[in-house]
Amino acid sequence: MSQKLHDILLAESEKNKDTYLPHISIDSVVFGFNGENLHVLLTSLIGKSQWMLPGGYVLKEEDINSSAHRILKERTGAENIFLSQFKTYGATQRSEDAFTELPEDLWHKQRYISIAYYALTRYDAVNPRTDKYSDSCAWQPVEQLPEIMMDHKGIIEDALMHLRRDLNYKPVGLNLLPQKFTMPELQRLYEIILDKSLNRGNFYRKMTRYNILEKLNETRRGGAHKAPDLYSFNTENYNAALENGLQESW
Amino acid sequence: MSQKLHDILLAESEKNKDTYLPHISIDSVVFGFNGENLHVLLTSLIGKSQWMLPGGYVLKEEDINSSAHRILKERTGAENIFLSQFKTYGATQRSEDAFTELPEDLWHKQRYISIAYYALTRYDAVNPRTDKYSDSCAWQPVEQLPEIMMDHKGIIEDALMHLRRDLNYKPVGLNLLPQKFTMPELQRLYEIILDKSLNRGNFYRKMTRYNILEKLNETRRGGAHKAPDLYSFNTENYNAALENGLQESW
DNA sequence: ACAAAAGTGTTACCCTTACACCCATGT
DNA sequence: ACATGGGTGTAAGGGTAACACTTTTGT
Numbered sequence: 001m002s003q004k005l006h007d008i009l010l011a012e013s014e015k016n017k018d019t020y021l022p023h024i025s026i027d028s029v030v031f032g033f034n035g036e037n038l039h040v041l042l043t044s045l046i047g048k049s050q051w052m053l054p055g056g057y058v059l060k061e062e063d064i065n066s067s068a069h070r071i072l073k074e075r076t077g078a079e080n081i082f083l084s085q086f087k088t089y090g091a092t093q094r095s096e097d098a099f100t101e102l103p104e105d106l107w108h109k110q111r112y113i114s115i116a117y118y119a120l121t122r123y124d125a126v127n128p129r130t131d132k133y134s135d136s137c138a139w140q141p142v143e144q145l146p147e148i149m150m151d152h153k154g155i156i157e158d159a160l161m162h163l164r165r166d167l168n169y170k171p172v173g174l175n176l177l178p179q180k181f182t183m184p185e186l187q188r189l190y191e192i193i194l195d196k197s198l199n200r201g202n203f204y205r206k207m208t209r210y211n212i213l214e215k216l217n218e219t220r221r222g223g224a225h226k227a228p229d230l231y232s233f234n235t236e237n238y239n240a241a242l243e244n245g246l247q248e249s250w
Numbered sequence: 251m252s253q254k255l256h257d258i259l260l261a262e263s264e265k266n267k268d269t270y271l272p273h274i275s276i277d278s279v280v281f282g283f284n285g286e287n288l289h290v291l292l293t294s295l296i297g298k299s300q301w302m303l304p305g306g307y308v309l310k311e312e313d314i315n316s317s318a319h320r321i322l323k324e325r326t327g328a329e330n331i332f333l334s335q336f337k338t339y340g341a342t343q344r345s346e347d348a349f350t351e352l353p354e355d356l357w358h359k360q361r362y363i364s365i366a367y368y369a370l371t372r373y374d375a376v377n378p379r380t381d382k383y384s385d386s387c388a389w390q391p392v393e394q395l396p397e398i399m400m401d402h403k404g405i406i407e408d409a410l411m412h413l414r415r416d417l418n419y420k421p422v423g424l425n426l427l428p429q430k431f432t433m434p435e436l437q438r439l440y441e442i443i444l445d446k447s448l449n450r451g452n453f454y455r456k457m458t459r460y461n462i463l464e465k466l467n468e469t470r471r472g473g474a475h476k477a478p479d480l481y482s483f484n485t486e487n488y489n490a491a492l493e494n495g496l497q498e499s500w
Numbered sequence: 501a502c503a504a505a506a507g508t509g510t511t512a513c514c515c516t517t518a519c520a521c522c523c524a525t526g527t
Numbered sequence: 528a529c530a531t532g533g534g535t536g537t538a539a540g541g542g543t544a545a546c547a548c549t550t551t552t553g554t
Contacts, residue, residue, distance in 0.1 A: 022272060023271050023272070085338060087335065088338045088365050090313060091313050091314075111271075113274060115363075199543090199545065199546090200506095201509095201547095202544065204507075204508095225552080226503080226505045226553055227553060452518085454534075474530080475526060477526065477531095
């Protein structure tokens with residue numbers, strides 16, 4: 001471990017014991033879509049090559065949802081990001097291989113029970129920034145993730161599964177796409193999340209039928225070919241539709 | 251508050267501080283189905299009229315899933331109950347009105363972040379039993395719940411929503427019904443969970459088509475009318491079918 | 501001209517919904 | 528006899544899947 005990270009951990013340890021609830025952490029799987037691929041926001045500890053989820057601790061007098069928002073704001077600069085809590089991880093050995101060379105009573109070496117959220121954000125609304133423990137924070141494509149610490153790889157996979165299952169219940173498109181987007185972009189997003197290709201014409205009709213889109217009187221110019229029409233979500237109809245799920249059968 | 255509960259709390263407080271992780275609790279919404287109605291297992295503190303979810307704390311060296319199983323076994327005598335973690339509750343004020351007349355440093359008066367599970371169990375496989383803090387533990391019908399403490403009413407409602415949404419992804423029938431059951435019982439269970447009535451003939455065909463049931467060469471005798479056929483689940487096919495959900499459309 | 505985008509048509513197929521009918525059987 | 532359960536038939540309707548064809552339009 002780098003001397004620098006070593007010193008920072010020791011310096012922060014005592015401070016943290018007074019500020020945060022012990023044994024509890026929050027990790028977020030932040031999804032971003034750039035029109036092409038789905039990305040996850042990852043950071044890496046100073047001097048380490050492995051990546052990890054952005055996370056943090058819960059202040060002694062703070063709702064856990066507020067913690068998640070606060071931590072995310074520190075990493076992205078963005079407020080009001082869509083967050084959905086999906087699972088809490090509490091295996092005893094889940095971080096046993098971290099910080100092995102540091103003293104046992106180090107704050108960061110406790111046993112942690114981690115409450116995991118997935119976040120959805122417009123790709124360009126975010127400025128990834130490091131915190132005091134990390135020297136990088138960047139988007140990584142879901143399709144080819146780098147090496148990842150501890151159980152965080154599994155957490156990302158769980159988040160993806162929940163995202164997929166929530167597609168008809170949560171405003172996924174609304175939060176991952178820019179305010180104005182094209183039908184091919186929306187379809188690409190669905191294809192990525194569902195991991196299957198969809199028929200264009202059928203997708204167009206299905207989306208149109210839901211009545212959650214509003215076609216704008218604009219097109220996206222500058223592409224190589226015909227300028228596609230721009231749409232935005234009718235948030236009122238969208239949220240109303242989600243109340244019962246977009247396509248339930250029972 | 252009764253003197254008895256008062257004394258028990260004070261006596262347990264110091265002991266608990268050495269045994270359990272602070273600030274973390276586990277609550278379970280235990281569902282049981284008696285062929286007629288869906289029930290939830292609730293307990294009440296000694297001398298209190300309000301009810302609460304059975305819960306407990308996490309040992310310092312214990313996986314949270316193991317905690318949930320251990321706590322449930324203490325309340326029901328049953329092992330290997332089906333458990334599904336569905337949400338973690340961490341609002342700061344969620345238990346602020348409990349134990350107001352007791353000292354601030356009482357173990358039970360901490361701020362708790364509670365990891366909630368729902369459990370599914372065969373109604374008759376359970377012997378509700380009290381713990382040291384409670385003087386009753388009993389099944390209560392979901393349709394008409396008694397008065398409930400803190401945010402536990404909301405937790406039950408959330409559990410029901412998750413149960414409903416999981417109906418096609420988790421072995422709900424398998425865990426709530428006795429090993430041998432009739433088609434009307436299965437249908438009744440679905441109707442209760444989905445809160446809507448279903449057409450009998452169509453339900454029969456749908457279930458048959460899934461290929462997850464095995465018809466036994468027995469009938470349930472003793473009823474007032476024709477003895478209904480008994481079925482059991484083909485667990486192999488059932489679990490295989492759940493891998494992809496029983497009826498997904500995308 | 502070319503390639504992408506938009507919009508529509510068509511067909512087969514499956515599942516759902518709703519009703520209906522008949523048979524079996526325990527009291 | 529009667530109520531419940533079991534099993535099947537059917538017709539309408541809606542959504543899906545797969546394919547095809549046309550038109551539009553930016554470079």
